[in-house]
Every structure is written in C-alpha cells, then in structure tokens.
Amino acid sequence: MPHRRDIFKHAEKLGFGELHFKIDHETQLFAIIAIHNLKRGPALGGCRWRHYDNTGDAIYDALRLARGMTFKSAISHLPHGGGKAVIIRPAKVRNKERYFEAYAKFINELGGIYITAADSGTTVEEMDLISKYTKFVTSTSKIGNPAIYTAHGVLRGIEAAVKFKLGKDSLKGLHITIQGVGQVGYLLAKSCHELGATLTVSDVNDESTLRCAQEFGAEIVSPKTIHTVKADVFAPCALGAILNHQTISKIQSPIIVGSANNQLAANSDGHLLHRLGILYAPDYVANAGGVIQASAKYYGDSEEKLLKKVDGIYDTLTTIFERSSKTHKSTSDIADELAMEILENE
Ligand code: NAD
Numbered sequence: 001m002p003h004r005r006d007i008f009k010h011a012e013k014l015g016f017g018e019l020h021f022k023i024d025h026e027t028q029l030f031a032i033i034a035i036h037n038l039k040r041g042p043a044l045g046g047c048r049w050r051h052y053d054n055t056g057d058a059i060y061d062a063l064r065l066a067r068g069m070t071f072k073s074a075i076s077h078l079p080h081g082g083g084k085a086v087i088i089r090p091a092k093v094r095n096k097e098r099y100f101e102a103y104a105k106f107i108n109e110l111g112g113i114y115i116t117a118a119d120s121g122t123t124v125e126e127m128d129l130i131s132k133y134t135k136f137v138t139s140t141s142k143i144g145n146p147a148i149y150t151a152h153g154v155l156r157g158i159e160a161a162v163k164f165k166l167g168k169d170s171l172k173g174l175h176i177t178i179q180g181v182g183q184v185g186y187l188l189a190k191s192c193h194e195l196g197a198t199l200t201v202s203d204v205n206d207e208s209t210l211r212c213a214q215e216f217g218a219e220i221v222s223p224k225t226i227h228t229v230k231a232d233v234f235a236p237c238a239l240g241a242i243l244n245h246q247t248i249s250k251i252q253s254p255i256i257v258g259s260a261n262n263q264l265a266a267n268s269d270g271h272l273l274h275r276l277g278i279l280y281a282p283d284y285v286a287n288a289g290g291v292i293q294a295s296a297k298y299y300g301d302s303e304e305k306l307l308k309k310v311d312g313i314y315d316t317l318t319t320i321f322e323r324s325s326k327t328h329k330s331t332s333d334i335a336d337e338l339a340m341e342i343l344e345n346e
Pocket of ligand 1: 180183185202208240259290
C-alpha cells in the first residue's frame, strides 16, 4: 500500500475523480464516497460498512473498489461510472435510522452522481432505510435477490468457457467443483445439476454442503482441498485471493469461472494461469449479474432486457478468451484492456 501521505498522488494515478468525505457529529457517521469516473453515467457502487484500523485504509479501500466499479460497469455495457462508499463502522450505533439518514443526506448532497447499493456489511435492510431519505439507491428489498442474476451470469460464463476450451455446447456429463455453496454457489449448483453436470462442493458450513449432497447428489470435500480436485470446471464462489502462487500449481481443472470477488491474489497470478493453459474468466466480468440487476431495476428495465444483459456475459467472455488466445496475453489483462476501450469509445 502506498504511503498515506500520497493519497492524492495515488488517486491521480488511478484516474480519479473525486473523493468526498462526511462527518456527521450527531450520529458519528464517518463516510467516504469515491467517484472514479462518470463518463458513462452516474457512478453505481456498493456501500461497504465495516471496521477499519485507520482512516487511510478506509480511503484506499474506497479508491480501489470505486475504480473496479468503473471497469465492471464498462465491460457490462452499463450506463454507469464507477464509485464506492465506505462507512467506517463504529463499535456501536446509537440510532441506526438517524445514522443512515445522515448517509442518505450525504448522497443527496452529491446531486445524483453516486447511486448506492449493498456491499459487505450492508444488506437490503440498510438499503430500505436509506431509500426513505434518498432516491439514489438500489439493492432494496423491492428489487429481489441479486444472487439469482449473479449465479445465472456465472453459469453463462461457464458455458462460454466450456465451449471455448472444450468445444462443447452442453454441461452434460461435465464435472464441476464449487467452492462455497452460499447464495450464489447453491443456485449455480442447482443449474449445473439440472443441465446434467456432476458436482463436487465444499463449504465451511456443513449444512450448505449437505443440502447440495441431498438435492443434487454432490460429493463433498474439505474446503482445504476443493481446488485440487480433478474436474472440468472450478467455480470459486466463496473467497477472494483464492488464485495465488500456492493454489494455482495444484489446480486440476482447465477452466475457472466463479462469482467470488478479487479471485486473483495478484495480477501476476492471472499471467501464471495463462502460462499454464488454465482458462480463467475474469471475476468482474463473470460475476456482473448482480450489478446488472441493480442497474436495470434502478432504471425500471423489463425482466427481458435485464436477462438479455446478463446473458451478454457469454459473448463478452468469448471475446476476451479469443483475444487472449490471439495476443498471448492473460484473460485478466484483456478484460481490463476491453473495459478501457469501451470506456473510451462507446
Ligand atoms: P454467501 O455468504 O451467501 O456465500 C459464501 C459461502 O462461502 C458461504 O456459504 C460460506 O460459508 C462459504 N465459505 C466461506 N469461507 C469458505 C471457505 N474457506 N471454503 C469454502 N466455503 C467458504 O455469499 P454469496 O452472496 O453467495 O457470494 C459469494 C461470493 O460471490 C462472494 O465473494 C461475493 O462477494 C461474490 N459476489 C456475490 C454477488 C451476489 O449477487 N451475491 C455478486 C457479485 C459477487
């Protein structure tokens, strides 16, 4: 992490943008909204609400995540820029309603350049509260479960990768391993099972794996070994940084497509996967179903239009795979290049 005194220099290097801060004395709200880019429309990005050891870490988190949202929105052809909110979670909130009202007012003060959504630490409950005080909010209980669309997008990503790498139009008879069968992983397991794949799953929660064994005949393995299981597709749907120098050498699947955010521990891990001939679907492309839903619901798009956009993940990934193969660059580098092109030209 760069030295904290260099926040502006760091932000400038990342292509920012704006950084907004709010201190609300009455409620003890300490919030940061980072706006990376507004070229495609108002910035859409989640609101992270967690403890930070210091303000510098919170600011860097906001900067990193906001920039990621610019790429994610661009590559998903959404009419949004990239932004993110980080609220430094206090040990105790005296009045939650007033606290999130203060956050909503902060959003209003920005005049609509930032639309907030749920992220780690916030749920539909907080978004519902916020929606009482601002219209610049999505991911409320009214819009439905984003995991449905995220899982569908990952499924389309798996189908694209299977077609590209294995030349197959169907998942029938393929073996798919899923790390983490929570909201997204479970729905993905269900679809893969219905399409005729056999499954191996792992989760730290035994009830979640047991449900997959009972409903889909999935084999259960330990969370420590799931990536070492020989399969056609490995789907990381739990943790970030799962693809690192220790795990990659043990991966026994020619394809990796999952929903987890920040799957690569470092950019160099994308290069390593490419050198080993493992086809990796860049996470922010494959897992964009949730943000596509948030955007579509915000603008009142039809279900048909929303599903068409999520289905588009198949074509976007195919383009990335083809370009990676032609240029001998990693799929993760190609995804960033493509997002930049869309940002500049579309
Ligand atoms: P979730 O919390 O419902 O599921 C995650 C599951 O992973 C849980 O069942 C948890 O027990 C399990 N898990 C935790 N540590 C594990 C480990 N070491 N090994 C195996 N399993 C482990 O979350 P989710 O909504 O299903 O999201 C899954 C991933 O996808 C997260 O990284 C999330 O950030 C990302 N994501 C989710 C969405 C969405 O719409 N929900 C959208 C984009 C990205």
